[in-house]
Amino acid sequence: MGPVIRPTADAPGTDHPDRLPDPLxxxxxxxxxxxxxxxxxxxxxxxxxxxxxxxxxLVMVATAVLTYAGVDEMYEVxxxxxxxxxxxxxxxxxxxxxxxxxxxxxxxLAGFAALLRGWRDNLDLDPDGPLPTVKARVAMLLPTYNExxxxxxxxxxxxxxxxxxxxxxxxxxxxxxxDTTDPAVWAHEETCFxxxxxxxxxxxxxxxxxxxxxxxGNIEDWVKRFGGSNDFMVxxxxxxxxxxxxxxxxxxxxxxxSDVALIQTLPVVVNARTLFARLQQFAxxxxxxxxxxxxxxxHGSESNYWGHNAIIRVEAFAACxxxxxxxxxxxxxxxxxxxxxxxAALMRRAGWRIHMAPxxxxxxxxVPPTLLDFAARDRRWCQGNLQHAKILPARGLHWVSRLHxxxxxxxxITAPMWLTFLVAGILISLQAQFVRPEYFPKDFSLFPIWxxxxxxxxxxxxxxxxxxLILPKLLAxxxxxxxxxxxxxxxxxxxxxxxxxxxxFMSALTAPVMMIFQSTAVAHILMGQDSGWQLQHRGxxxxxxxxxxxxxxxxxxxxxAMAISALLVSWPLFWxxxxxxxxxxxxxxxxxxxxRSASARPxxxxxxxxxxxxxxxxxxxxxxxxLPGSGDEDPLVxxxxxxxxxxxxLACLARQAPRARGRVDTDYAVARAKVExxxxxxxxxxxxxxxxxxxxxxxxxxxxxxxxxxPASALSSG
Numbered sequence: 001m002g003p004v005i006r007p008t009a010d011a012p013g014t015d016h017p018d019r020l021p022d023p024l025x026x027x028x029x030x031x032x033x034x035x036x037x038x039x040x041x042x043x044x045x046x047x048x049x050x051x052x053x054x055x056x057x058l059v060m061v062a063t064a065v066l067t068y069a070g071v072d073e074m075y076e077v078x079x080x081x082x083x084x085x086x087x088x089x090x091x092x093x094x095x096x097x098x099x100x101x102x103x104x105x106x107x108x109l110a111g112f113a114a115l116l117r118g119w120r121d122n123l124d125l126d127p128d129g130p131l132p133t134v135k136a137r138v139a140m141l142l143p144t145y146n147e148x149x150x151x152x153x154x155x156x157x158x159x160x161x162x163x164x165x166x167x168x169x170x171x172x173x174x175x176x177x178x179d180t181t182d183p184a185v186w187a188h189e190e191t192c193f194x195x196x197x198x199x200x201x202x203x204x205x206x207x208x209x210x211x212x213x214x215x216x217g218n219i220e221d222w223v224k225r226f227g228g229s230n231d232f233m234v235x236x237x238x239x240x241x242x243x244x245x246x247x248x249x250x251x252x253x254x255x256x257x258s259d260v261a262l263i264q265t266l267p268v269v270v271n272a273r274t275l276f277a278r279l280q281q282f283a284x285x286x287x288x289x290x291x292x293x294x295x296x297x298x299h300g301s302e303s304n305y306w307g308h309n310a311i312i313r314v315e316a317f318a319a320c321x322x323x324x325x326x327x328x329x330x331x332x333x334x335x336x337x338x339x340x341x342x343x344a345a346l347m348r349r350a351g352w353r354i355h356m357a358p359x360x361x362x363x364x365x366x367v368p369p370t371l372l373d374f375a376a377r378d379r380r381w382c383q384g385n386l387q388h389a390k391i392l393p394a395r396g397l398h399w400v401s402r403l404h405x406x407x408x409x410x411x412x413i414t415a416p417m418w419l420t421f422l423v424a425g426i427l428i429s430l431q432a433q434f435v436r437p438e439y440f441p442k443d444f445s446l447f448p449i450w451x452x453x454x455x456x457x458x459x460x461x462x463x464x465x466x467x468x469l470i471l472p473k474l475l476a477x478x479x480x481x482x483x484x485x486x487x488x489x490x491x492x493x494x495x496x497x498x499x500x501x502x503x504x505f506m507s508a509l510t511a512p513v514m515m516i517f518q519s520t521a522v523a524h525i526l527m528g529q530d531s532g533w534q535l536q537h538r539g540x541x542x543x544x545x546x547x548x549x550x551x552x553x554x555x556x557x558x559x560x561a562m563a564i565s566a567l568l569v570s571w572p573l574f575w576x577x578x579x580x581x582x583x584x585x586x587x588x589x590x591x592x593x594x595x596r597s598a599s600a601r602p603x604x605x606x607x608x609x610x611x612x613x614x615x616x617x618x619x620x621x622x623x624x625x626x627l628p629g630s631g632d633e634d635p636l637v638x639x640x641x642x643x644x645x646x647x648x649x650l651a652c653l654a655r656q657a658p659r660a661r662g663r664v665d666t667d668y669a670v671a672r673a674k675v676e677x678x679x680x681x682x683x684x685x686x687x688x689x690x691x692x693x694x695x696x697x698x699x700x701x702x703x704x705x706x707x708x709x710x711p712a713s714a715l716s717s718g
Contacts, residue, residue: 037391166248473504
């Protein structure tokens with residue numbers, strides 16, 4: 001294995017590797033005015049409609065026709081003898097849910113047709129053509145929050161090396177934008193920066209003292225301080241990796257299309273370490289390209305932004321996306337959480353085009369290792385998407401942008417709607433059971449005959465709904481099977497087909513649990529509970545059985561209640577509801593099973609990236625093992641024992657904005673008082689809590705004073 005960093009001829013400091021790297025470049029401020037949702041601004045540019053209106057008309061009409069057919073059939077099921085109140089509730093819920101399924105089906109069908117005929121994207125971005133040359137300056141921004149610095153820097157460094165290999169690397173600037181609050185992780189970030197920056201040109205590190213507005217505030221801070229130096233910026237997540245080929249092609253497309261503000265890639269999930277993550281990875285790799293191609297085909301220049309692995313025109317972003325603080329209390333008030341949807345909508349409102357490039361290769365990400373970790377992240381997204389209800393009435397938004405908000409909200413409110421739909425169906429059966437003497441035939445039948453309902457039509461409605469859910473998966477499999485290289489990437493047609501069966505079965509088991517988690521999240525948010533800002537877990541998914549049992553107790557209890565209620569009516573109703581009941585009752589064992597570590601080269605659920613890992617992913621692992629590890633050393637001890645680390649830390653603090661006078665930080669005040677009372681460096685280390693150490697490390701004078709204090713051994717020997 002080669003060295004971690006490959007020195008280049010123009011790398012600053014290569015003649016003097018001990019020279020302290022400058023953590024930040026000269027500032028180039030760029031104004032980012034706060035936008036108004038009450039008034040529509042004048043369009044920044046006049047963009048003609050590039051996507052045929054017929055595409056959207058086709059999708060909407062097809063969705064409406066399918067929805068009408070499904071709702072009409074369901075009405076025929078319920079209308080016999082008149083529609084009761086409970087049956088009316090079921091019909092309304094069914095209409096909304098079926099429309100949701102129909103839109104997803106039609107969009108997936110459009111993606112199937114587009115990929116089958118070789119469609120790429122609305123920018124005609126050729127992933128296989130000659131590699132262009134980039135002239136614009138591109139900033140690579142990696143916001144991080146208490147993530148493992150070793151892997152964060154390894155991913156960024158591997159991406160930088162790949163970009164340098166294209167010949168356009170000199171046009172790229174690299175930024176680690178830290179919002180980290182853990183003092184040990186903060187010191188480790190600076191240690192890794194020292195290891196990489198000494199031989200890497202144009203690599204910068206900034207730690208933000210006040211991490212207001214979370215990720216959106218982090219990016220806003222960069223734009224206001226340094227945005228004037230770059231034409232474009234690429235936003236990465238802490239788990240993002242991108243090839244230089246993809247980055248150069250995206251930047252060249254932005255240069256070619258001066259009215260485009262954003263190009264979103266389709267990140268491929270990699271490095272799954274648990275069975276749950278592998279299921280998500282397989283599903284994303286199998287179905288993701290078709291789904292993404294479908295929405296890109298009809299969204300056109302009104303596509304969406306997912307917050308990472310996308311390139312953005314800095315000028316458009318600065319002028320259009322200064323986010324206001326929403327009125328009211330959390331969780332609906334305050335900083336906008338799901339800012340990416342809003343930023344895309346605001347840039348489109350000003351006339352800029354927003355595009356997706358679903359066929360561009362070389363964009364990667366990871367997923368949470370367990371369903372609990374997935375649900376924790378999903379809880380934050382849920383709150384952010386529900387916040388969009390306050391932004392929906394904003395003036396001047398394109399109707400497709402409003403549709404993005406509605407679908408984002410619908411992604412979460414459909415969970416309690418499904419739950420209500422199931423409960424209402426059970427109540428109808430229970431009501432019928434205890435009001436009338438007989439409701440099911442004496443001969444066994446899979447389909448319950450509720451009073452004044454048509455069981456045959458009900459079976460057809462159920463079959464049609466399942467068809468709309470399963471057929472897109474089969475179409476995605478067909479696209480894999482008819483392409484030789486893709487089929488081989490999945491290990492052959494038989495393994496790909498078997499993987500689809502396994503993934504579908506496991507998804508059916510976990511879907512009811514996710515329905516309960518999302519329903520609970522929606523209920524908590526509506527009751528005013530804020531999600532906070534939690535660290536994302538990216539490990540091997542190891543969760544103690546006690547914690548699993550505690551977290552899955554509610555789904556298990558609801559499953560048991562559904563089973564008992566169904567049995568009170570009849571065995572046929574119980575068997576009818578088995579898919580939902582089974583997933584809920586078996587929630588704990590299924591969770592323990594899917595939390596298990598997965599093989600790096602599985603027999604089933606293999607993806608092309610498993611069987612032939614892209615070189616850039618292997619390079620990430622090579623770099624990570626050679627970077628400084630975290631260890632157990634106290635961050636203040638690290639600063640005291642490493643003079644270069646201390647000098648870098650003080651240099652970073654010197655570039656921070658001064659602390660606002662008159663605002664008292666309790667942790668800082670307590671830390672300062674403890675330092676005043678301490679007689680040695682060891683006492684400071686022992687007395688300070690983690691938040692107090694973080695506050696102390698943010699004050700240049702206090703850090704210098706503490707590291708200069710004598711150790712306890714010096715006092716005792718004196």
